Amino acid sequence: xxxxxxxxxxxxxxxxxxxxxADMTIDVVGVGASQYPIAIAPFQNENQxxxxxxxxxxxxxxxxxxxxxxxxxxxxxVPFAPEQVNYTSALAxxxxxxxxxxxxxDAGGFNVQFWLIDLASKKTLIxxxxxATAGQMRRVAHQIADLIxxxxxxQPGAFNSRIAYVLKQGxxxxxxxxxxxxxxxxxxxVSKQPVMSPKWSPDGGKxxxxxxxxxxxxxxxxxxxxxxxxxxxxxxxxxxAPAWSxxxxxxxxxxxxxxxxxxxxxxxxxxxxxQLSRGGEINTEPAFSPDGRFIYFTSDxxxxxxxxxxxxxxxxxxxxxxxxxYNSSAKLSPDGKNMTFITRDGGYRAAIMDLSSRQVLTLTDxxxxxxxxxxxxxxxxxxETKAGGRGVLAAVSSDGRVKQRLRAQAGDVRQPAWxxxxx
Numbered sequence: 001x002x003x004x005x006x007x008x009x010x011x012x013x014x015x016x017x018x019x020x021x022a023d024m025t026i027d028v029v030g031v032g033a034s035q036y037p038i039a040i041a042p043f044q045n046e047n048q049x050x051x052x053x054x055x056x057x058x059x060x061x062x063x064x065x066x067x068x069x070x071x072x073x074x075x076x077x078v079p080f081a082p083e084q085v086n087y088t089s090a091l092a093x094x095x096x097x098x099x100x101x102x103x104x105x106d107a108g109g110f111n112v113q114f115w116l117i118d119l120a121s122k123k124t125l126i127x128x129x130x131x132a133t134a135g136q137m138r139r140v141a142h143q144i145a146d147l148i149x150x151x152x153x154x155q156p157g158a159f160n161s162r163i164a165y166v167l168k169q170g171x172x173x174x175x176x177x178x179x180x181x182x183x184x185x186x187x188x189x190v191s192k193q194p195v196m197s198p199k200w201s202p203d204g205g206k207x208x209x210x211x212x213x214x215x216x217x218x219x220x221x222x223x224x225x226x227x228x229x230x231x232x233x234x235x236x237x238x239x240x241a242p243a244w245s246x247x248x249x250x251x252x253x254x255x256x257x258x259x260x261x262x263x264x265x266x267x268x269x270x271x272x273x274x275q276l277s278r279g280g281e282i283n284t285e286p287a288f289s290p291d292g293r294f295i296y297f298t299s300d301x302x303x304x305x306x307x308x309x310x311x312x313x314x315x316x317x318x319x320x321x322x323x324x325x326y327n328s329s330a331k332l333s334p335d336g337k338n339m340t341f342i343t344r345d346g347g348y349r350a351a352i353m354d355l356s357s358r359q360v361l362t363l364t365d366x367x368x369x370x371x372x373x374x375x376x377x378x379x380x381x382x383x384e385t386k387a388g389g390r391g392v393l394a395a396v397s398s399d400g401r402v403k404q405r406l407r408a409q410a411g412d413v414r415q416p417a418w419x420x421x422x423x
Contacts, residue, residue, distance in 0.1 A: 035065075036152050039095035039119075041072040044080035044102035049110070049137050056141035057099065059181065060159040061148065064379075065402030070095045082115050082124050091119050099148060109133040114144050116151060125151055138183060139422065146421070158375040162419045163382060164198040164207055165393060169411035175209060177224070180375075180418070182406045188222060197241055200419035201248050207417075208232060208242035208251055208268075219253050221268055232270050243286045243295075245312075252276070252286035252295055263297055265312075276314035287330050288312065296320065296330040296339065307341055321353070323360055329371060333378040338398065340372040340381045350383045352398055363400040373418045380404075382416045 038061065046052040061067035070093050072078070079085040080102045090098050101114040109132055116126035126147055132140045139160060146157025159180060167174040167187070173195040178185035189195060193212040200207060207222045217240045219233035233239040237256035244251060248268075255264050263277040263286050277283040280301030287296045292312055299308050302319065307330045310317040321327035326344035333339070336355070343351045343360070347367020353360045368386040375382065375395075380402075382395045387405065391412035395404040406413075 035068040037068045037070055037095045038148065038152070039070045039072040039090055039093055039098040041075065041078050041080075041098060041100045043100070043112075043114075044078075045105075046101075046103050049103065049134055051134075051137040051141070053101070053103070053112070053137060053141040053144065054099075056138055056181075057145045057148070060142060060145035060157075063181065063404060064149065065397060066149075066153060072098060081113075082117055085117055085119075085122075087119055087122055095119060097125065097152070099144070101144075106131060109136075112140050114147070116148060138179065142179070142181075155379060156377045156421070158377040158379065158418075158421060161376050161421045162200075162204065163393075163416055164200065164419065165384075165416040166195055166198065166414050167411045168391075168414065175207070175222075177207075188224065188227070196415055198415065198417045199242050199244055200417055201244050202246055202420065203248055204420040204422060206248075208244060210240045210242065219251065221251075230269070232268050233264075233266055233273075234270070235273065241284050241286060243288055245288055246290060246292040252288065254284045254286065263295065263314075274314075276310065276312075277317075278314070279317075285329055287332060289332050290334055290336045296332065298328040298330070307339075320355075327351075331373055333374050333398075334376060335378055338374075338378065340374060342369055342372060350381060350396060352381070361400060363396045363398075364394075364403075366394075369394075371415045371417075373416055375418050376421045380418075382418045384414045384416060 040054050040058050043053050058069045062069050075089055079100050098117045098119055104111045111131055114128045115124055118125050142160035145159040149157035161180045162177055163180055164177050167176050173191045174187040175189040175195050176185050176187055191213055196210045198207050198209040205224055209220055210217045211220055217238045218231055219239045219242045220229050221232045222229040232251055233253040235255050235257050239253055239255055241254040242251045250265055250267055253264055253266055254261050261282045261284050262275055263283050265274045265276055280299045283297055283299045285298040294309050295312050296307055296309050298305050304325045305328045306319055307321040307327050308317055309320050324343050327341055329342045331340050339353045339355055341351055342348050345362050348369050349362050350364045350369045350372045351360055351362045366385045370384040372381050372383040380395050380397055384391055385394045391414040393406040393413050393416050
């Protein structure tokens with residue numbers, strides 16, 4: 001509900017930063033309709049590294065709500081390769097598959113080997129190997145969890161991805177980036193002026209966001225690897241609500257230069273501005289469909305905030321939401337089949353719509369949700385909510401069964417965006 005928040009901020013100093021912050025912790029409530037039993041054995045030599053692999057793999061799979069993780073550290077001997085598996089003992093634990101592996105010192109780092117074994121058939125389902133440095137071990141663990149997730153569920157995993165969010169501590173605003181599980185958080189921007197609406201580029205290498213450092217809202221693009229950033233939309237009036245086109249070359253932005261809030265398309269370098277929306281006093285929160293054909297947005301043109309859709313050239317606008325008197329903040333699933341949004345249903349709650357049937361499912365029971373964002377595989381939705389009087393991040397599965405809460409040690413956490421899987 002940038003709709004509600006933005007106009008409260010319209011009433012500079014900025015520091016580009018790489019400062020690490022305390023990691024968030026995750027509480028999980030609920031499980032999937034069924035849980036798949038998997039045994040995970042400690043990897044050989046993993047405790048010689050700063051970060052052991054199997055605790056991260058186990059946490060990832062448990063957090064999904066779809067797996068029942070069974071420890072296998074008490075097997076004798078602990079298997080580190082397929083030929084060492086004692087199938088009778090492993091099956092006795094109630095698992096259907098077992099993850100095993102080893103970490104071997106190699107020139108300049110380590111060699112990680114991983115196998116996923118079907119215990120009933122004694123077949124090796126996955127054989128995987130990669131070289132890594134000590135600092136890459138968490139990423140390797142997330143990659144292994146993604147491989148397991150896809151093998152068992154048939155859906156891509158999303159553990160090896162990042163999230164961006166705004167952390168407000170006192171009068172300071174920080175644009176933070178962390179792993180999807182809340183670890184490794186770093187502030188890439190620190191400002192005394194508000195920062196809002198971070199959005200990931202399709203390749204995960206850049207963030208677009210709104211900064212008030214020029215005493216008005218301006219859209220910036222920030223290249224994460226180099227720290228370089230530039231103005232993408234600093235036109236007359238307010239500039240806000242950026243959304244990346246699927247090709248990564250353009251941004252949909254909202255400008256007030258005409259006196260009302262209208263949606264425009266601009267190249268990421270700030271050139272070739274084109275107006276898309278017309279009509280209504282407020283048109284905001286654009287979001288592209290994954291194929292780039294449509295832009296979904298929030299508009300008051302019907303008398304209350306509702307979600308509309310137009311062609312990406314601005315033509316053929318049609319209303320999408322009809323249930324309830326308030327719907328906003330649309331985001332499309334990666335496959336384009338579902339839309340998450342905020343609906344007013346006894347409070348502001350995250351919801352999901354099947355775009356073919358137009359069936360709506362309210363996913364949460366809180367009353368102050370905001371800024372929903374799909375995981376890269378479309379199975380989870382990250383959003384902002386309130387707990388204990390401050391902003392926190394939460395996530396819910398697309399069927400509403402599994403709920404997570406990511407807790408920061410201090411400050412208000414708001415406006416999350418889930419980035420693509422790292423390559």
